[in-house]
Amino acid sequence: MNKSLLFFCFLFPGVLQAQVTFNPNDLNTIANGERKSHEQSFRHGHAITTSAFDVKFYRCYWIIDPALRQIAGNVTVYFKPMQAGFDSLVLDMHQALTVEQVIYHQHSISSWSHTADLLTVRFVSNLPQNVIDSVTVVYQGVPPDDGFGTFVQDQHNGNPILWTLSEPYGASNWWPCKNGLTDKADSVDITISTPNPNKTATNGMLVSTSSLGGNTEFHWKHSYPIAAYLVGIAVTNYASFTQKVPFGNDTLKVVNFVYPEDSTNAVAQLPAIIPMIQVYDSLFGIYPFQREKYGHAQFSWGGGMEHQTMTFVANFEFELIAHELGHMWFGDKVTCGSWTDIWLNEGFATYLSGLIYEHLDPSLWVRFRMVRVQSITSMPGGSVYCNDTTNIDRIFDGRLSYAKGAMILHQLRWIMGDSVFFAALNNYLKDYRLAYGFARTEDLKTHLENSYGHDLGWYFNDWFTGEGYPQYRINWSQTADTVAFTVSQTQSSPGVSFFELPIQLLFKNSGHDTLIRFNNTFSGELFKVRIPFPVDSLIFDPQYQIISSNNTVNAVAEHGLQAGLQLVPNPAKDHVTFRFGDLTAGERGNIRIYDDYGRKRDEVFPGHGQSEFDLDTHAYPSGLYFYVFSIRDNTYSGKFIISK
Numbered sequence: 001m002n003k004s005l006l007f008f009c010f011l012f013p014g015v016l017q018a019q020v021t022f023n024p025n026d027l028n029t030i031a032n033g034e035r036k037s038h039e040q041s042f043r044h045g046h047a048i049t050t051s052a053f054d055v056k057f058y059r060c061y062w063i064i065d066p067a068l069r070q071i072a073g074n075v076t077v078y079f080k081p082m083q084a085g086f087d088s089l090v091l092d093m094h095q096a097l098t099v100e101q102v103i104y105h106q107h108s109i110s111s112w113s114h115t116a117d118l119l120t121v122r123f124v125s126n127l128p129q130n131v132i133d134s135v136t137v138v139y140q141g142v143p144p145d146d147g148f149g150t151f152v153q154d155q156h157n158g159n160p161i162l163w164t165l166s167e168p169y170g171a172s173n174w175w176p177c178k179n180g181l182t183d184k185a186d187s188v189d190i191t192i193s194t195p196n197p198n199k200t201a202t203n204g205m206l207v208s209t210s211s212l213g214g215n216t217e218f219h220w221k222h223s224y225p226i227a228a229y230l231v232g233i234a235v236t237n238y239a240s241f242t243q244k245v246p247f248g249n250d251t252l253k254v255v256n257f258v259y260p261e262d263s264t265n266a267v268a269q270l271p272a273i274i275p276m277i278q279v280y281d282s283l284f285g286i287y288p289f290q291r292e293k294y295g296h297a298q299f300s301w302g303g304g305m306e307h308q309t310m311t312f313v314a315n316f317e318f319e320l321i322a323h324e325l326g327h328m329w330f331g332d333k334v335t336c337g338s339w340t341d342i343w344l345n346e347g348f349a350t351y352l353s354g355l356i357y358e359h360l361d362p363s364l365w366v367r368f369r370m371v372r373v374q375s376i377t378s379m380p381g382g383s384v385y386c387n388d389t390t391n392i393d394r395i396f397d398g399r400l401s402y403a404k405g406a407m408i409l410h411q412l413r414w415i416m417g418d419s420v421f422f423a424a425l426n427n428y429l430k431d432y433r434l435a436y437g438f439a440r441t442e443d444l445k446t447h448l449e450n451s452y453g454h455d456l457g458w459y460f461n462d463w464f465t466g467e468g469y470p471q472y473r474i475n476w477s478q479t480a481d482t483v484a485f486t487v488s489q490t491q492s493s494p495g496v497s498f499f500e501l502p503i504q505l506l507f508k509n510s511g512h513d514t515l516i517r518f519n520n521t522f523s524g525e526l527f528k529v530r531i532p533f534p535v536d537s538l539i540f541d542p543q544y545q546i547i548s549s550n551n552t553v554n555a556v557a558e559h560g561l562q563a564g565l566q567l568v569p570n571p572a573k574d575h576v577t578f579r580f581g582d583l584t585a586g587e588r589g590n591i592r593i594y595d596d597y598g599r600k601r602d603e604v605f606p607g608h609g610q611s612e613f614d615l616d617t618h619a620y621p622s623g624l625y626f627y628v629f630s631i632r633d634n635t636y637s638g639k640f641i642i643s644k
C-alpha cells in the first residue's frame with residue numbers, strides 16, 4: 001500500500017469493497033443508450049480510407065461556449081505522404097462547416113476546394129514521400145443537426161452543456177479529419193477555450209490552463225494512437241474529482257467530471273471503477289493508456305461512449321461503467337477495422353462487464369449469461385457479423401452485436417478452456433499489427449486458432465456469420481448406476497445444420513448432484529455415464545455455458561418393465577428379445593418401435609399367446625429406442641439401447 005492509496009482510502013473508504021449490483025435491464029439500456037447516442041452521428045459523415053497518406057497528429061484549437069451550438073477554431077493535420085506523386089491532401093469535412101483559411105507553411109493558400117463533404121488541399125508541386133508535412137484548417141460553423149446531431153447543446157439543472165459523440169461516422173461533422181477505420185493519428189493535442197466557470201473533458205491529460213479575458217483555455221494532450229471517432233469533447237460547469245488505482249508500484253488516476261448536482265451520486269458509485277480496472281489489468285494486461293489517465297465525463301444522452309481515456313456516461317451504473325472501461329482494451333486499444341466487425345468492440349465490452357461479475361461477485365455471473373441467452377434466443381435468426389453497416393440499429397443491435405457477441409466469446413472459452421482462451425486474447429491485444437490499431441474478425445480467429453492449435457473456421461461459420469441457435473432434446477433413463485441418454489438437436493434457423501458444442505448436464509436428486517460435460521458431435525448421439533445415486537432429475541446446461549433455447553428433457557418411463565415385460569439383452573447389438581411374461585395371456589398384441597426423434601421405425605405383431613419375440617436390430621444405428629407394446633386395451637412402454 002502506498003501513500004496515494006492511503007489518500008484515496010481516506011476520500012473513499014468504501015473503495016476496496018465496491019458494491020456489485022446487477023440490473024438485467026442493463027442489457028438493453030447499455031445497447032440502446034449506445035445506439036441512441038450513435039444515431040446522432042449517422043445521417044452525415046464521410047469516411048475516407050485512403051492509403052495515400054498516413055495521418056500522424058492533429059492539433060486542435062476550439063472555441064466552445066456551451067450555451068451556443070456552434071464551433072470555431074482550427075485543426076492542424078500532420079500527415080506523411082505514402083506514395084510518389086502526392087499532390088493533394090483530402091480530408092473528411094462536412095459541408096455545413098465553413099472553411100475560412102487553409103494555411104500551409106505559414107501562408108494562407110487558395111488552392112483548396114470543399115465539396116461533397118471533402119476538403120481537398122492542392123499543393124503547387126508533389127510532396128516528397130515519407131516526409132511529414134502539415135496543413136492548418138481554420139473554420140467555423142454549426143455542425144449539422146438533423147434531429148440527432150453529433151454535436152449536442154443541451155442543459156442540466158439549468159446549466160448549458162455541449163458534448164460530441166462521433167461513432168460511427170460523425171467526427172467530420174464537426175472537425176476536419178481522416179475519418180475511416182484504417183488510420184489512427186499517433187497523438188492528438190486539444191485546446192478548448194470556453195467562458196468561465198466551465199470546464200472541459202476530453203482525451204489525454206490536462207497539461208495547462210490559462211486565462212484569456214472571461215475565458216479559460218484548457219490544453220489537453222493525448223499521446224497514444226487514436227481513431228477519429230474516439231475523439232470527444234464535453235464542456236459544462238463540471239465538478240471534478242480524482243481517484244487513484246494502485247497497480248504494481250504505480251498508480252493510475254481516474255479523473256471524473258460530473259454535474260455538480262450529481263456529485264454525491266458519483267462519489268458514492270464511482271469507487272466501483274477501482275476493482276474493475278484491477279480485474280481487467282490482471283486478465284488483459286495493464287490499462288492500455290497507463291501513462292495518462294482514465295476518466296468519466298457526464299453527458300446528457302445515451303448510456304455511454306468510450307472516448308479514449310475519457311468515457312462519457314449518462315450515469316454511473318455498475319454495468320455501464322464496467323462496459324465502457326472494457327472498451328479501453330477492446331475498441332480503443334484494438335479497434336474494429338470495419339463496422340461489420342463491431343462485435344470486436346461491443347461483444348467484447350459486454351463480455352468484459354460479465355467478467356467483472358465473475359471476479360467481484362460470482363453469484364451474478366451465471367445470471368448475466370442467462371439474461372444474454374434469453375435475449376439472443378428471443379428471435380430465431382440474426383448473425384453477429386453485421387450485414388448492413390448503413391443501418392444504425394443493425395450496427396448497434398443489442399441482441400446481436402452485444403449479447404450474442406459476448407456469448408460467442410464465452411462459448412469459445414467453454415470449448416477451448418480458460419488458459420488457452422485468455423492467452424489468445426492477450427496475444428491479440430499484444431499483436432503489434434493490431435495493438436493501438438485496427439483488427440478484423442479474421443485477426444482474432446487467427447490468434448484463437450494459434451493458441452488452441454486447431455482450426456476454428458467451423459465455429460466462426462456457425463456462430464459469427466451463421467444464424468440461429470440449437471434446441472436440444474434429451475431423453476434419459478437410469479438402470480442401476482448407469483444413466484443412458486440421447487442428445488438430439490434442431491436449429492432455430494436454417495443455414496446451420498448442426499451446432500457442435502460441448503454440453504453440460506446436471507444429474508441430481510434431493511441429496512446429491514453432479515455436473516458433467518459431454519462433447520456432443522452429432523444429433524441423436526447416445527451417451528452412457530455412471531452416476532452412483534438414483535437420479536430424479538436431469539437439468540440441461542444449468543450454468544448457461546452455451547446459447548440454446550426451447551430445450552426439453554424427458555425421463556423415459558418404464559411401464560413395461562414395471563408390468564413384468566423384459567428386454568434382453570439391453571443394451572443390445574443385432575437383436576433384442578421381448579419376454580412378455582403373463583401379459584399376452586394367449587392373445588395377440590403389437591409392438592411399435594420409435595427412434596429417438598420419435599419416428600416409427602418398426603411395427604411387429606407377435607403371434608397369439610407367444611411368450612417372447614425376437615426383434616432383428618441389425619439395421620438399427622446405435623442409439624436410444626422406445627417401444628410401445630399394446631395388447632387388448634393396455635399399452636406398456638419403455639426403452640432399449642442399441643450399442644454397436
Ligand SMILES: [Zn+2]
Nearest residue numbers: 034323346349
Ligand atoms: Zn459499448
